[in-house]
Amino acid sequence: MNNNWMMKAVPTAIVLALTSGQAIAHSPSLASPASKQTTAYAVEDKPLAPRDLVKELAADNAAQASVRHLEGTTITLTFSKISLSQGAVLEVSSPSRSEAHRYTSQELAAIFKRYGFFNAVAINGDTAIVRVVYPQGATPGKGDSAILAGYAVSLPPKIHSEMDFSHRRSVSCLKNSHPELYQLSDAIGMLVTKKFNGGTGWLLGTGNAVITNHHVVGGKPEEKVGLIPGQSMWFNYQTKECEPKSDPAATLTEIIKIKLDRLLATSATGMLHDWSLLRLDPLEYREAAIKPIFGGLALSARHPINERVSLIGHGLYKHDRFHPLPDPVQREKRAMLVDYKGKDCTINRSSDFGPDNYASNCESAGGNSGSPLFSMLDDKVVGMNARLGEDRGSEGIRGDYILSQVQNMVIEPETAVMGTGHVKKDYRDFAAFTSPQTFSFKASKLSFSPLVEGRKFTHKSEYSLLKSVAQDNLGKEVPVIFRLAQQNACGVSNLEKTCSKSGPTTLSIWIDPQENAASVPQGNSVVSWLPIAVKSNGKLIANQMLHYQYSQYQPQKSPFNQKHTVVKKTLKSTGENALVKLIETDNFRSGITAVRPGEGPLAETPIDNIFQDGDYAGMTPLVAEVVNQKTGKKFVLNLRAGLINSCTVVVSARGNWTPMNSSACKKARPGVNNFTSGSVYALRQDNTHLPSGRYTGLLPLMVRQWDTRATQPVELALDYLVK
Template sequence: MRHPADITRSAFKLKLLVCILLSAAVLPQVNARPVLPEQTKEGDAVQHGARQSLLQAGRGARSGPYAAETTIGTPGVTSLTPYFSTIKLPPQAYIEVSDPAREEVYLYGQKDFGHMAAGELFAPLSISGDSARIRVVYPEGTALRQQDAVVLEYWESPPVAAKKSLSSFSLVGDKDDRELSACATAKKPAWHHGSLASAQFTAPGCAGTAWSLGNENFIVTNFSKSQTQQSLANGEVNFNYITSTCQAVPPKQVLKIKPSKLLITGGADTVNRYSMFSLDDFDYQHAKVKYLFGGLELANNRPAVDTPLYIPQHGRVEDSEGRRHYYQTIASSKGNENCKVVRNDGFIRYNCDTSIRSIGAPILSQDGSQVFGMHYGGDSSVNTGMTSENLWKALNGQVSAQQNQAVVGQGQLELAQLNISQQQAFATGQRFSDTLSFTALSGRWLAHEKTYSTIAAASQDIQTGKTYEIVYRVSQNINGQPYNLQQAVAGSKTLNVEYVASDNPNLSSKGPHKSWIGLTANTADGQLANNYLIKINNTIPGDSNGGSESLTSPKASISGPAEVERGPQGGLLSAEKSTGDKLAYSWQSNSKLMLKPRGDKVIVTAGMEVPLGAHQVDLTVTDSQGRSATASHTLQIKAPPSTTNPTAPVARISGGQASYVDGQTIRLDGSGSSQYNGSLNYQWAASPALNMGQTNSSIISFTAPSVQKDTRYQVTLTVKDPANGKDHRTSHTLMVKPKESDGSSTASAFQRDVAYKAKDRVSHAGGVFECKPAPYAGWCTVRTDIQMRHYEPGKGINWSQAWIKVK
């Protein structure tokens, strides 16, 4: 999931109550200086677009499951939120809102918009980026009715350019001492607690900071009693809207959650106003919001003057080009000192910097991270908030002392989203390395099969809101080889999720569902490596195509030449063997190759700046239902005859050792030889002669011969450049020794990447070990590229499954 939408605000002409924070309310005057709420100082959103009746526009114009489809957006905006004024659909139909690449997809059914009354709006979660695609989906067998209607009233985006300088807001003095949270928490890790528990919050007409309270589903912010359940339902809470570095770059691991119930809200005309609400219960529970982001403890007394403070907040920041953003910052200092409480007079007064949309932020103790107040507003001399004492008096009828207990969030989160729309969907999660052990964070283990683990995940029907269990297969994949999540394998890998209908024979609901799979990964010494959270949109959870889409997925295929010469002529690649409904074609290259697409074909040319050798051309095909498939084609770029490089190649041999025991595997690698005109020809020879098998490949592997005494061999590699006819040779000398009765004195040193076979003996870790016979012999090889230590003789915990210690 990419970074979320910035704050939106509604200006809809129909009846819509907005947050009182947009009024001209002021605080009681202190030293004859009024304190204004920050939202009065700058607009929150830009409204775009004209009213569109989507079903009327699409009626009769399309075939297939999408009765209507439209794209909204404009270049330059960072996010957008559509607003619907009418949605009348049959119970089985739903709305899909996504970015064009479908990296961010949200499905909405009757449980979301079925309660809409006349004059009300429905706003889905925002979409990051400068465009969004809206689809109205009619599953197979569901007819478009005459009374059906979906009306897109308009869409909103945050303003890109700042109208006022930051100094126009609640900065104390002339300098902004806030830091991006990644920088502040690197110096003070204890502040992760307050940072993770604070979130960006928006609702129509209101924008600010909210925070998670205690150990239950409570979110607190600074709203008034005019905030309604309807306007809250059109809001969103963005957790982890925090940059990963000290640079103002878009956060990538952001979790968006819809609010649920408005629990309590306070006064309308003073700083002592507040709202507390809950999050969507299904997402809160199964996306593990409290575990990942924690909750803050609210103090029931006011802090003393000079108490050091820090304030995690989503006030405005600017990037290097002057564009405004609302990435989380922390205010903890003023000048060269801690920022602090400067006065207590019924409100909490402090000199910590804030800005627009910092309103609602928790005011925290630097020592214990208790909440001492909630930010409201201020001016250039002092900032002001509601005291924790008054806030606790307002909330303790809803929150018990047992619920008002801090929870420290775990953080360290990787997010992925999968969209399953075929009978067996294979989807890729986040790439990671290291040997990890996994435990289920959300969902429960059912079994660990050889190549996958089964997890039963809670899944919510988006039409009815009912929750079922759906079984998914989850695996870790290394170079195309799947493993279950119980196997502690190392190397660069991906988490993969697969849905198989036969695993769910008794699922009664056939409609579209959403699920969460959460995993905790620990290192070999038991330390938390990361948390992985995977959101799944499943449009075919039943054992038939009860969702909406065809079971036939697109397939990508590329045909064409294997070699292309530098120059203007180039070569033609074709995707005509690709399959799928109404395919769209996208061609790309990972190098400086020039591509001239022509639908399902592309002309590839290589200029003089393109290096000789192998290059890759990628094809992505997308069908009418938005599903994609990819294929790759390798092209060897060679020089034309008139421009052949006259430099001779250089032969190199690696991987060999000085001595071997008869019967041991010998592996020699010539792939590191230098080339100047493309591919080389390889030829291996030995003196005395050896049976080396295939001798014209870059790498050879063969068995040391049986000898009666120590015998020296010289292996020679000759490489030839076919473009200029020049060659070069090098050699490697090795000794083959006879195998003694117990093999211990002639056992060679253990090496990685050697393909050991049954009864091969090696010396390692202070002993002599023999490789077990089939089916274990294949386990004796330890590959460098994946750092698999499980079967290294004498080391790790599982070596005895592959080796026998003989001495």
């Protein structure tokens, strides 16, 4: 095998792999200083040698970097400077793009003007992908920069307490015993501030208002209005069942992360009056239907003494309360109805901190700051936890006092809203040419309804239309029109028609570029939510929350410019299966990513995102727009990408594009000439939808070597014949 890479590499530091306080960096300038790992706290700050992502643009419109910390459970990226031209955006996501968060240049400019730094929303898992994206055809301005300075990582806890915490039950345990309180608890979320530190917050009343402790989010009394950089509220963070026997992390529900927008008011008076009033991002709050799905709590004007109460929040579980360990696996929502002695939780006296405070035997822990204290008589909030108390008890701010402070700033603070729950969340990338995104439901006789207030379906003969409002590259709100159809035992139809036959249903959602050309022009992209209630025989089975990005670009135009050394390849088929080889190397850690959303994975391919069928199983899916040369009509060509190397050849002829681990591979095949060969395949079985004719197109790709950090742009010309 050729010991050289298949093409001249353009070296650039793209990926950092990090573990337990030290960086495994293949460029000395990128190595972070070693830091002593603590065993008492699970959040650690990791500085990095500053790197300007704008200077690492791999194409005209996108630069990408990856930060990984082995065993990390969340990654929060920190930027010391961001200055981007109008229309450029910063995007932080997980490798599989199961979650992605985007920030416009205007939003970032306002944050840096006020704070001088920026922390992105924490990404679950051990890897965060960050991209700087410019509109198609645009180039960075002279002063543009995006300097990644470090990250914070939350790690599995190292200290476990021998104290008994069996009285702190998963909130799912309330489903049968206290159904109304369980439903109201949907309004409680985990606040993630600065790193993974934070506490608990809860939606109040019938509008966009969140209450928590001042010490959770900070702020000064004179700062009645202020942006909150990179802070978020995590809804639906709980186990699916009561006290799961398996690892709680494996039974968590689908978390909904919504950005916090502003600090509206705060007491900022230390322990005496420890409260703050916040607002969620208005567009996300509205378009994700947060109030209809998660509801809101009601403050009580009463202050009950020796009356049963319960404390619900995101406190730490099974750890020494004096050594808080903010590990996300340990922060799922829990309820305390009794203390550690088995006695009912009550407000048993006034606090020594003053008449506006209370003391309770109900236990709290790190992360319970801001947790609501409910009356068990009427399920209204009678207090908010603020600190630890005597004998494993807690203390906090009286609910009637908080009501007196916020009642003129909150819509109906004494009125509760019951959310509907039943969240099913997905993130999807849409492009102008991509095939419909599908969602499967096992139940039959389904009906669908929009969850955003005032939205209705417009039904056509074979599909329905639904409007969403999204944020574009400039930070403006623009309409996006979706098409939706259902396929069941009765066939394909719009969402108005019902099917009396039993059987599963597939919901298809797609975007017609012509219907959105005015609001999302070429070179632009938008992000938002599309929530839909799904019922079977009139009973709610899921609130399908689709978090989406829609990108409008010219698929036939290359994103690379003349300053890049671009390798050009051609994949040509004369009607049969065809392939083109892109990688020929002795390096095991070679892989490929797409350059533009909608065409394929933008990072390492997750194992569950591969083909499973036949001789070509285990391969990565790619798609490209192609044009019928006779009719001029546009279609989608489905492709597969796969690796063959001296490891996978033993078990399977091909593998997906996930980079191999070289040490494990050599151990599996000692004494074998090591090699990696990578190809893109066009298979007839994947493209039976194409009519007869010749199709041409272009697919830009980025080939990477993960240990040398070398990258190589590739333009793959497509010439596909259907006889």
